[in-house]
Amino acid sequence: MKKNLLMWDESLFRDPEVFEIDHVPEQFNHRESQMRELAFQVQPGLRGGRPLNSVCRGLPGTGKTTSVRKLFGEIEESTRKLVPIYINCQIDNTKFAIFSQIYRKLSGHLPPASGTSFKQVFDAIARLLQKEAAVLLVALDDANYLLYENEMNRVLYSLLRSYEAYPGTRIGVIVIISDMDVDLSREVDARVSSVFRPLEIYFPPYGEDEIKEILSERVKQGMFPGVLSEEMFDLVVEQTQKSGDLRVGIDLIKRAGLHAEHRASRAITSDDVCKAYDFSKYLHLSSSVRSLKNEEKAVLRDIARQSLAEGDMNAGEIYKAVKAGMPIGYTRFYEIVKKLDAMRLVDLQYREGKGRTRVISLRYDPEKIIEYIGEG
Numbered sequence: 001m002k003k004n005l006l007m008w009d010e011s012l013f014r015d016p017e018v019f020e021i022d023h024v025p026e027q028f029n030h031r032e033s034q035m036r037e038l039a040f041q042v043q044p045g046l047r048g049g050r051p052l053n054s055v056c057r058g059l060p061g062t063g064k065t066t067s068v069r070k071l072f073g074e075i076e077e078s079t080r081k082l083v084p085i086y087i088n089c090q091i092d093n094t095k096f097a098i099f100s101q102i103y104r105k106l107s108g109h110l111p112p113a114s115g116t117s118f119k120q121v122f123d124a125i126a127r128l129l130q131k132e133a134a135v136l137l138v139a140l141d142d143a144n145y146l147l148y149e150n151e152m153n154r155v156l157y158s159l160l161r162s163y164e165a166y167p168g169t170r171i172g173v174i175v176i177i178s179d180m181d182v183d184l185s186r187e188v189d190a191r192v193s194s195v196f197r198p199l200e201i202y203f204p205p206y207g208e209d210e211i212k213e214i215l216s217e218r219v220k221q222g223m224f225p226g227v228l229s230e231e232m233f234d235l236v237v238e239q240t241q242k243s244g245d246l247r248v249g250i251d252l253i254k255r256a257g258l259h260a261e262h263r264a265s266r267a268i269t270s271d272d273v274c275k276a277y278d279f280s281k282y283l284h285l286s287s288s289v290r291s292l293k294n295e296e297k298a299v300l301r302d303i304a305r306q307s308l309a310e311g312d313m314n315a316g317e318i319y320k321a322v323k324a325g326m327p328i329g330y331t332r333f334y335e336i337v338k339k340l341d342a343m344r345l346v347d348l349q350y351r352e353g354k355g356r357t358r359v360i361s362l363r364y365d366p367e368k369i370i371e372y373i374g375e376g
Protein backbone atom coordinates (compact mmCIF):
# COMPACT_ATOMS: atom_id res chain seq x y z
CA MET A 1 0.00 0.00 0.00
CA LYS A 2 1.37 3.35 -0.97
CA LYS A 3 1.52 5.82 1.86
CA ASN A 4 0.45 9.38 1.36
CA LEU A 5 3.80 10.79 2.44
CA LEU A 6 4.01 14.46 3.25
CA MET A 7 7.07 16.47 2.48
CA TRP A 8 8.56 16.83 5.93
CA ASP A 9 8.29 20.60 5.98
CA GLU A 10 4.62 20.39 5.08
CA SER A 11 2.29 21.07 7.96
CA LEU A 12 -1.36 20.48 8.75
CA PHE A 13 -1.38 23.76 10.64
CA ARG A 14 -2.18 26.98 8.88
CA ASP A 15 -1.38 28.91 12.07
CA PRO A 16 -0.05 26.82 15.00
CA GLU A 17 0.02 29.91 17.21
CA VAL A 18 -3.76 29.81 17.77
CA PHE A 19 -3.42 26.55 19.68
CA GLU A 20 -0.88 27.89 22.15
CA ILE A 21 -1.95 28.12 25.78
CA ASP A 22 -1.32 31.88 26.05
CA HIS A 23 -2.83 32.84 22.71
CA VAL A 24 -5.32 35.70 23.02
CA PRO A 25 -7.97 35.02 20.37
CA GLU A 26 -9.19 37.84 18.17
CA GLN A 27 -12.71 36.51 18.16
CA PHE A 28 -14.03 36.37 21.70
CA ASN A 29 -17.78 35.87 22.06
CA HIS A 30 -20.06 34.76 24.89
CA ARG A 31 -18.31 36.89 27.49
CA GLU A 32 -19.82 40.24 26.58
CA SER A 33 -21.59 40.84 29.89
CA GLN A 34 -18.51 39.96 31.96
CA MET A 35 -16.34 42.23 29.80
CA ARG A 36 -18.86 45.05 30.18
CA GLU A 37 -18.90 44.69 33.96
CA LEU A 38 -15.10 44.65 34.11
CA ALA A 39 -14.90 47.75 31.93
CA PHE A 40 -17.36 49.52 34.18
CA GLN A 41 -15.29 48.65 37.25
CA VAL A 42 -12.04 50.01 35.87
CA GLN A 43 -13.54 53.13 34.30
CA PRO A 44 -12.74 55.51 37.20
CA GLY A 45 -9.09 54.69 36.54
CA LEU A 46 -9.31 56.18 33.04
CA ARG A 47 -10.15 59.52 34.65
CA GLY A 48 -7.40 59.40 37.24
CA GLY A 49 -9.44 57.86 40.05
CA ARG A 50 -9.06 54.55 41.82
CA PRO A 51 -10.54 51.66 39.83
CA LEU A 52 -13.24 49.66 41.61
CA ASN A 53 -12.11 46.21 42.70
CA SER A 54 -13.43 43.02 41.14
CA VAL A 55 -13.31 39.29 41.69
CA CYS A 56 -13.62 37.12 38.58
CA ARG A 57 -14.73 33.66 39.50
CA GLY A 58 -15.33 30.55 37.43
CA LEU A 59 -14.01 27.07 36.73
CA PRO A 60 -10.80 26.63 34.69
CA GLY A 61 -11.26 27.28 30.97
CA THR A 62 -14.17 29.70 31.24
CA GLY A 63 -12.39 32.69 29.71
CA LYS A 64 -11.35 34.64 32.81
CA THR A 65 -7.71 35.17 31.89
CA THR A 66 -8.58 35.97 28.30
CA SER A 67 -11.20 38.55 29.33
CA VAL A 68 -8.73 40.36 31.54
CA ARG A 69 -5.97 40.23 28.93
CA LYS A 70 -8.33 41.65 26.30
CA LEU A 71 -9.37 44.45 28.62
CA PHE A 72 -5.75 45.21 29.48
CA GLY A 73 -4.88 45.36 25.78
CA GLU A 74 -7.60 47.94 25.23
CA ILE A 75 -6.50 50.02 28.20
CA GLU A 76 -2.90 50.05 26.97
CA GLU A 77 -4.02 51.18 23.53
CA SER A 78 -6.06 54.08 24.87
CA THR A 79 -4.11 55.58 27.78
CA ARG A 80 -0.82 55.66 29.66
CA LYS A 81 -2.41 57.09 32.78
CA LEU A 82 -3.95 53.80 33.84
CA VAL A 83 -1.29 51.11 33.92
CA PRO A 84 -2.59 47.53 33.87
CA ILE A 85 -0.34 44.90 35.39
CA TYR A 86 -0.95 41.21 34.98
CA ILE A 87 0.41 38.85 37.64
CA ASN A 88 0.36 35.08 37.29
CA CYS A 89 0.19 33.96 40.93
CA GLN A 90 1.17 30.41 40.04
CA ILE A 91 4.59 31.89 39.33
CA ASP A 92 4.69 35.01 41.51
CA ASN A 93 3.01 34.16 44.80
CA THR A 94 4.76 36.22 47.44
CA LYS A 95 4.30 39.87 48.25
CA PHE A 96 7.89 40.61 47.26
CA ALA A 97 7.67 38.76 43.94
CA ILE A 98 4.45 40.54 43.01
CA PHE A 99 5.76 43.99 43.82
CA SER A 100 8.96 43.19 41.92
CA GLN A 101 6.81 42.49 38.85
CA ILE A 102 4.95 45.77 39.32
CA TYR A 103 8.26 47.58 39.57
CA ARG A 104 9.51 45.84 36.45
CA LYS A 105 6.47 46.85 34.45
CA LEU A 106 6.81 50.48 35.52
CA SER A 107 10.58 50.84 35.21
CA GLY A 108 11.47 48.30 32.54
CA HIS A 109 13.74 46.18 34.72
CA LEU A 110 13.60 43.99 37.82
CA PRO A 111 14.91 45.27 41.16
CA PRO A 112 18.36 43.90 42.11
CA ALA A 113 17.93 40.28 43.15
CA SER A 114 19.58 40.53 46.52
CA GLY A 115 19.82 43.17 49.20
CA THR A 116 16.64 45.00 48.19
CA SER A 117 13.96 45.30 50.84
CA PHE A 118 10.24 45.26 50.19
CA LYS A 119 10.06 48.84 51.37
CA GLN A 120 12.68 49.96 48.85
CA VAL A 121 10.75 48.36 46.02
CA PHE A 122 7.50 49.91 47.20
CA ASP A 123 9.17 53.34 47.58
CA ALA A 124 10.41 53.12 44.02
CA ILE A 125 6.98 52.11 42.71
CA ALA A 126 5.32 55.02 44.52
CA ARG A 127 7.87 57.47 43.11
CA LEU A 128 7.29 56.21 39.57
CA LEU A 129 3.52 56.47 39.97
CA GLN A 130 3.77 59.99 41.32
CA LYS A 131 6.13 61.11 38.59
CA GLU A 132 3.84 59.80 35.85
CA ALA A 133 0.64 60.70 37.69
CA ALA A 134 -0.44 57.17 36.89
CA VAL A 135 -3.05 54.89 38.41
CA LEU A 136 -2.39 51.15 38.76
CA LEU A 137 -4.70 48.28 37.93
CA VAL A 138 -3.31 44.96 39.15
CA ALA A 139 -4.77 41.61 38.07
CA LEU A 140 -3.90 38.72 40.37
CA ASP A 141 -4.56 35.68 38.18
CA ASP A 142 -5.07 32.28 39.79
CA ALA A 143 -5.02 34.11 43.10
CA ASN A 144 -5.95 30.94 44.97
CA TYR A 145 -2.19 30.28 44.89
CA LEU A 146 -1.80 33.21 47.29
CA LEU A 147 -4.06 31.45 49.76
CA TYR A 148 -1.91 28.33 49.82
CA GLU A 149 1.06 30.51 50.70
CA ASN A 150 -0.89 32.63 53.18
CA GLU A 151 0.01 35.74 51.22
CA MET A 152 -3.44 36.93 50.16
CA ASN A 153 -3.95 39.36 53.05
CA ARG A 154 -0.44 40.76 52.90
CA VAL A 155 -0.63 41.37 49.15
CA LEU A 156 -4.10 42.93 49.19
CA TYR A 157 -3.28 45.01 52.25
CA SER A 158 -0.18 46.50 50.63
CA LEU A 159 -1.97 47.21 47.36
CA LEU A 160 -5.24 48.55 48.69
CA ARG A 161 -3.96 50.58 51.63
CA SER A 162 -0.93 51.95 49.79
CA TYR A 163 -2.44 55.45 49.96
CA GLU A 164 -1.78 55.46 53.71
CA ALA A 165 1.99 55.06 53.37
CA TYR A 166 2.15 56.83 50.00
CA PRO A 167 -0.51 59.54 49.73
CA GLY A 168 -1.76 60.02 46.20
CA THR A 169 -1.12 56.46 44.98
CA ARG A 170 -4.21 54.84 43.52
CA ILE A 171 -4.38 51.11 42.97
CA GLY A 172 -7.31 48.90 42.01
CA VAL A 173 -7.25 45.10 41.82
CA ILE A 174 -8.89 42.33 39.85
CA VAL A 175 -8.66 39.02 41.69
CA ILE A 176 -9.17 35.94 39.50
CA ILE A 177 -10.14 32.68 41.18
CA SER A 178 -10.72 29.27 39.58
CA ASP A 179 -11.50 27.43 42.78
CA MET A 180 -15.24 27.49 43.38
CA ASP A 181 -14.83 26.39 47.00
CA VAL A 182 -12.82 29.43 48.01
CA ASP A 183 -14.85 32.02 49.87
CA LEU A 184 -12.72 35.11 49.62
CA SER A 185 -14.78 37.11 52.10
CA ARG A 186 -13.85 34.52 54.73
CA GLU A 187 -10.16 34.49 53.81
CA VAL A 188 -9.71 38.22 53.87
CA ASP A 189 -9.24 39.93 57.23
CA ALA A 190 -11.08 43.02 58.45
CA ARG A 191 -8.33 45.51 57.63
CA VAL A 192 -8.41 44.38 54.02
CA SER A 193 -12.14 43.87 53.59
CA SER A 194 -12.92 47.43 54.66
CA VAL A 195 -11.10 48.71 51.54
CA PHE A 196 -11.55 45.75 49.19
CA ARG A 197 -15.35 45.52 48.68
CA PRO A 198 -15.17 43.84 45.29
CA LEU A 199 -17.88 43.20 42.74
CA GLU A 200 -18.03 39.52 41.96
CA ILE A 201 -18.19 38.64 38.27
CA TYR A 202 -19.16 35.06 37.52
CA PHE A 203 -17.92 33.11 34.50
CA PRO A 204 -20.25 30.14 33.93
CA PRO A 205 -19.03 27.01 32.12
CA TYR A 206 -19.58 27.07 28.37
CA GLY A 207 -22.44 24.99 27.01
CA GLU A 208 -22.08 22.48 24.20
CA ASP A 209 -23.05 24.95 21.46
CA GLU A 210 -20.61 27.54 22.76
CA ILE A 211 -17.78 24.99 22.92
CA LYS A 212 -18.59 23.96 19.34
CA GLU A 213 -18.57 27.51 18.08
CA ILE A 214 -15.32 28.46 19.84
CA LEU A 215 -13.44 25.33 18.81
CA SER A 216 -14.67 25.42 15.22
CA GLU A 217 -13.50 29.03 14.89
CA ARG A 218 -10.10 27.97 16.25
CA VAL A 219 -9.86 25.05 13.81
CA LYS A 220 -10.80 27.32 10.89
CA GLN A 221 -8.02 29.72 11.80
CA GLY A 222 -5.39 27.23 12.76
CA MET A 223 -5.74 24.23 10.48
CA PHE A 224 -5.95 23.61 6.77
CA PRO A 225 -9.38 22.60 5.47
CA GLY A 226 -10.13 18.88 5.55
CA VAL A 227 -7.64 18.01 8.26
CA LEU A 228 -10.27 17.65 10.98
CA SER A 229 -13.42 16.03 9.61
CA GLU A 230 -16.82 16.81 11.04
CA GLU A 231 -16.93 13.43 12.71
CA MET A 232 -13.55 13.93 14.37
CA PHE A 233 -14.55 17.43 15.38
CA ASP A 234 -17.59 16.04 17.19
CA LEU A 235 -15.32 13.60 19.00
CA VAL A 236 -13.12 16.49 20.14
CA VAL A 237 -16.15 18.43 21.38
CA GLU A 238 -17.36 15.36 23.27
CA GLN A 239 -14.00 14.92 25.01
CA THR A 240 -13.82 18.62 25.81
CA GLN A 241 -17.21 18.51 27.47
CA LYS A 242 -16.20 15.45 29.43
CA SER A 243 -13.22 17.33 30.86
CA GLY A 244 -15.24 20.52 31.33
CA ASP A 245 -12.26 22.64 30.31
CA LEU A 246 -11.94 24.44 26.99
CA ARG A 247 -8.16 24.36 27.32
CA VAL A 248 -8.27 20.58 27.09
CA GLY A 249 -10.13 20.87 23.76
CA ILE A 250 -7.65 23.33 22.27
CA ASP A 251 -4.69 21.27 23.45
CA LEU A 252 -6.37 18.15 22.12
CA ILE A 253 -6.71 19.56 18.61
CA LYS A 254 -3.08 20.62 18.60
CA ARG A 255 -1.79 17.24 19.76
CA ALA A 256 -4.06 15.26 17.46
CA GLY A 257 -2.79 17.40 14.57
CA LEU A 258 0.83 16.80 15.52
CA HIS A 259 0.10 13.12 15.83
CA ALA A 260 -1.38 12.97 12.34
CA GLU A 261 1.57 14.97 11.00
CA HIS A 262 3.91 12.49 12.58
CA ARG A 263 2.21 9.68 10.72
CA ALA A 264 2.58 11.80 7.58
CA SER A 265 -1.18 11.77 7.22
CA ARG A 266 -3.26 14.63 5.86
CA ALA A 267 -6.19 13.97 8.13
CA ILE A 268 -6.76 13.38 11.83
CA THR A 269 -8.21 9.96 12.74
CA SER A 270 -10.00 8.85 15.90
CA ASP A 271 -6.80 7.12 16.93
CA ASP A 272 -4.98 10.49 16.80
CA VAL A 273 -7.70 12.08 18.94
CA CYS A 274 -7.64 9.27 21.51
CA LYS A 275 -3.86 9.25 21.79
CA ALA A 276 -3.89 13.02 22.18
CA TYR A 277 -6.58 12.84 24.82
CA ASP A 278 -4.36 10.58 26.91
CA PHE A 279 -2.11 13.63 27.26
CA SER A 280 -4.57 16.49 27.18
CA LYS A 281 -6.73 15.12 29.97
CA TYR A 282 -3.71 15.46 32.26
CA LEU A 283 -3.32 19.16 31.48
CA HIS A 284 -4.41 20.10 34.99
CA LEU A 285 -2.10 17.54 36.61
CA SER A 286 0.93 18.58 34.59
CA SER A 287 0.50 22.33 35.12
CA SER A 288 -0.24 21.88 38.83
CA VAL A 289 2.79 19.66 39.36
CA ARG A 290 5.00 22.13 37.52
CA SER A 291 4.06 24.89 39.97
CA LEU A 292 4.99 22.85 43.07
CA LYS A 293 8.12 23.42 45.11
CA ASN A 294 10.57 20.54 45.49
CA GLU A 295 9.48 19.81 49.04
CA GLU A 296 5.84 19.66 47.93
CA LYS A 297 6.71 17.39 45.02
CA ALA A 298 8.49 15.05 47.41
CA VAL A 299 5.41 14.79 49.63
CA LEU A 300 3.11 14.14 46.67
CA ARG A 301 5.55 11.54 45.33
CA ASP A 302 5.54 9.72 48.67
CA ILE A 303 1.75 9.75 48.77
CA ALA A 304 1.70 8.23 45.28
CA ARG A 305 4.26 5.58 46.23
CA GLN A 306 2.35 4.68 49.37
CA SER A 307 -0.78 4.31 47.27
CA LEU A 308 1.02 2.05 44.77
CA ALA A 309 2.28 -0.11 47.62
CA GLU A 310 -1.33 -0.29 48.85
CA GLY A 311 -0.16 1.08 52.14
CA ASP A 312 -2.41 2.76 54.67
CA MET A 313 -3.27 6.23 53.42
CA ASN A 314 -3.70 8.02 56.71
CA ALA A 315 -1.75 11.21 57.26
CA GLY A 316 0.35 9.81 60.11
CA GLU A 317 1.62 6.85 58.08
CA ILE A 318 2.43 9.01 55.12
CA TYR A 319 4.23 11.50 57.33
CA LYS A 320 6.45 8.65 58.58
CA ALA A 321 7.38 7.75 55.00
CA VAL A 322 8.07 11.37 54.08
CA LYS A 323 10.18 12.00 57.16
CA ALA A 324 12.33 8.96 56.37
CA GLY A 325 13.45 10.74 53.21
CA MET A 326 13.89 14.35 54.34
CA PRO A 327 13.85 16.50 57.46
CA ILE A 328 10.35 17.94 57.84
CA GLY A 329 8.11 18.75 60.80
CA TYR A 330 4.52 17.54 61.01
CA THR A 331 3.06 21.06 60.81
CA ARG A 332 4.83 21.83 57.55
CA PHE A 333 3.95 18.39 56.20
CA TYR A 334 0.30 18.93 57.00
CA GLU A 335 0.34 22.41 55.40
CA ILE A 336 1.60 20.81 52.20
CA VAL A 337 -1.11 18.15 52.29
CA LYS A 338 -3.74 20.87 52.71
CA LYS A 339 -2.32 22.73 49.74
CA LEU A 340 -2.36 19.55 47.61
CA ASP A 341 -5.99 19.10 48.65
CA ALA A 342 -6.88 22.68 47.73
CA MET A 343 -5.16 22.20 44.37
CA ARG A 344 -7.36 19.13 43.74
CA LEU A 345 -4.39 16.79 43.53
CA VAL A 346 -5.36 14.81 46.61
CA ASP A 347 -8.53 14.48 48.63
CA LEU A 348 -8.20 14.90 52.38
CA GLN A 349 -10.94 13.51 54.58
CA TYR A 350 -11.57 12.78 58.22
CA ARG A 351 -12.54 9.31 59.32
CA GLU A 352 -14.14 8.75 62.68
CA GLY A 353 -12.50 5.98 64.65
CA LYS A 354 -10.55 6.02 67.83
CA GLY A 355 -9.84 9.69 67.56
CA ARG A 356 -10.18 11.40 64.23
CA THR A 357 -7.90 10.05 61.53
CA ARG A 358 -7.07 12.03 58.44
CA VAL A 359 -7.22 9.93 55.32
CA ILE A 360 -5.59 10.99 52.08
CA SER A 361 -6.60 9.72 48.67
CA LEU A 362 -5.28 10.64 45.26
CA ARG A 363 -7.32 12.30 42.55
CA TYR A 364 -5.08 10.90 39.82
CA ASP A 365 -3.56 7.57 38.97
CA PRO A 366 -0.44 7.30 41.20
CA GLU A 367 1.70 6.13 38.30
CA LYS A 368 0.72 9.21 36.30
CA ILE A 369 1.61 11.43 39.23
CA ILE A 370 5.05 9.88 39.58
CA GLU A 371 5.54 10.13 35.83
CA TYR A 372 4.90 13.91 35.94
CA ILE A 373 6.94 14.58 39.08
CA GLY A 374 9.81 12.28 38.19
CA GLU A 375 11.25 9.54 40.35
CA GLY A 376 13.32 12.02 42.37
Ligand SMILES: Nc1ncnc2c1ncn2[C@@H]1O[C@H](COP(=O)(O)OP(=O)(O)O)[C@@H](O)[C@H]1O
Nearest residue numbers: 025028029060061062063064065066214246247
Ligand atom coordinates in the same frame (compact mmCIF):
# COMPACT_ATOMS: atom_id res chain seq x y z
N1 LIG B 1 -15.25 32.97 24.53
C1 LIG B 1 -14.11 32.45 24.04
N2 LIG B 1 -13.83 32.54 22.71
C2 LIG B 1 -12.69 32.01 22.21
N3 LIG B 1 -11.77 31.38 22.96
C3 LIG B 1 -11.99 31.26 24.27
C4 LIG B 1 -13.16 31.79 24.89
N4 LIG B 1 -13.10 31.53 26.21
C5 LIG B 1 -11.97 30.87 26.43
N5 LIG B 1 -11.28 30.70 25.26
C6 LIG B 1 -10.03 29.98 25.11
O1 LIG B 1 -10.04 28.90 26.02
C7 LIG B 1 -8.81 28.80 26.73
C8 LIG B 1 -9.06 29.00 28.20
O2 LIG B 1 -9.45 30.33 28.46
P1 LIG B 1 -8.88 31.14 29.70
O3 LIG B 1 -9.20 32.57 29.50
O4 LIG B 1 -7.45 30.79 29.89
O5 LIG B 1 -9.76 30.53 30.87
P2 LIG B 1 -9.59 30.64 32.44
O6 LIG B 1 -8.64 31.76 32.72
O7 LIG B 1 -10.98 30.90 32.92
O8 LIG B 1 -9.06 29.31 32.88
C9 LIG B 1 -7.90 29.84 26.14
O9 LIG B 1 -7.07 29.23 25.21
C10 LIG B 1 -8.83 30.83 25.46
O10 LIG B 1 -8.23 31.35 24.30
Ligand SMILES: [Mg+2]
Nearest residue numbers: 064065066141
Ligand atom coordinates in the same frame (compact mmCIF):
# COMPACT_ATOMS: atom_id res chain seq x y z
MG1 LIG C 1 -6.81 31.54 33.72
